Amino acid sequence: MTSEKPAKPATPPAKAPDASRRSERSRRAIFDSALALVSEAGYAKTTVEGIAARAGVGKQTIYRWWPSKAAVLLDAYLDLAEQANEALGGDAESGIPDTGDLAADLRYVLRATVDELNDPKYDGPTRALAAEGLVSPEFAAQMAEKLVEPQFQHYVRRLEAAREDGDIAPDADIRVAVELLTAPLAQRWQYRSLPLTHAYADAVLTHVLRGLAPRP
Template sequence: MATQKSTQVPDVTRRSARSRRAIYDAALALVAEAGYPRTTIEGIAARAGVGKQTIYRWWSSKAEVLLEAFLDLQEQAVEAQGQQDTYAIPDTGDLAADLKAVLRATVDQLYDPKFEAPSRALAAEGVVNEQLGREFVAKLLEPSLQLYVDRLRAAQEAGHVRPEVDPRIALELFVSPVAQRWLQYTAPISYDYTDSLVDYALYGITPR
């Protein structure tokens, strides 16, 4: 008696998703272990257990692989925390406390080994790779900065910030020093440091 051959079609979508996940994990791991300069497409492919052609079918460079892997890593972090809005800044009615809380969370992420190596690599590569730099700003920095703008505008509406203040400029008073210190390794970033930035930005440095 002849047996009927299976007509089940392989799930290409699921296989592609598994390959992408393996490539993301491999790229992030290699950058953390060997550094960005020593990370290669060949190394990522070998670590992920895929062929180089698979990677080049989806990305044109290791920088693009790392950027997408890092974006995915952040999405996973948000999902793990059960947040609906990416890194939403709380609005408790106390602007200083809310800004201090979110900056402390930023410090924790900056020094988290999972995030530190890839984010440093992307920031550095974005300086010399113009296309990557634009994507890094548009996909990673701008969404976060807009959350600060929204929170400061809410504070303006509540009368906690002067109406003539430009929120986009104001946020640089506490965000930019953190980024500069972290990128240049000038000094450690502590909670006391970020708390002081908020106090100085909101209340100034002249006698009250």
Template sequence: MATQKPAQVPDVTRRSARSRRAIYDAALALVAEVGYPRTTIEGIAARAGVGKQTIYRWWSSKADVLLEAFLDLGEQAAQAAGQQTTYAIPDTGDLAADLKAVLRATVDELTDPRFEAPSRALAAEGVVNEQLGREFVTKLLEPSLQLYVDRLRAAQDAGQVRADVDPRIALELFVSPLAQRWLQRTGPFGYDYTDTLVDYALYGLAPR
């Protein structure tokens, strides 16, 4: 008598991972194609090939989906480049060089088609959508800004920045103009611009 093979148990974890990845890709693609206001849970579900109840099981809104998808996109890009997903601004002892390097990397990311469309969608919608704006700041903006705070505090400890400078305000001297020019397309957006921002900012931060 032939021995009956045991039935294979479906790998729920793997299936969930595939569904989550499909949902991430669908959300990012739709936002790039039709914009945030016209992106819907139903549209994401249809694009991903899942039921919308699957999405609601994991997320409460399309904003939550897009934010998580965008964070995952950054992690995937870092892993593909062989980088750590826990970021920090380098500390070579040369504050100007370190800031210029990270701002140049920011220019590269903001002009990368994979990042530009969802970045613009999240930033623009966050202005008119209070809940999304709070989540955008908490999950995406503040962690990045804290890296600048940490690097400027290290520079203060090394005597490269005045002790009375508030790092959280100081970082806005180069981060805020960069964000405004990128969002509003008010002028050239490249390495020359970011290098100049750092030079201007640090002239005012240098010890007296």
């Protein structure tokens, strides 16, 4: 009488690939590639084909998610800006830390802005976005909606909180105040005529806060 061999355990079914994780890896690779290529080769020489090749994806993958290299770069920059905001300690609502000391909070953020604008990682992509916005009103509107205005509102909310606390004049024009804080930095960065430094940012802040101070 022969004994029967024990049945082999059934092989578990192969785990299906996680499409969402694969898509996230591809998206991250595309963002990194777009930012790197713009910094290395410039915006004019950056192409969808080049981004796809560097990211290890087909260009059809990029066109499935974005209509142009400008759209890819904008989303990549938004992702980069979100990471920078988290590093600064900002939260989703305010974007600027509120320690109760308006001058210290704004000085911290303005100095960080100087550092970003002087960092090649940000400089190349920022100039590329600005250049595309000059020639494409449609893209400029998208950039204003997705990037410029949300960042602007971080300052607005912080200054409105300061006005409620009595740290700035009750009749201060908050939007003009934000433009006075940020436009000088952008101008020095854009034209490279003079150094963009922490000392310059501090001087801008001092003059703006002097103008915003409550009157007796």
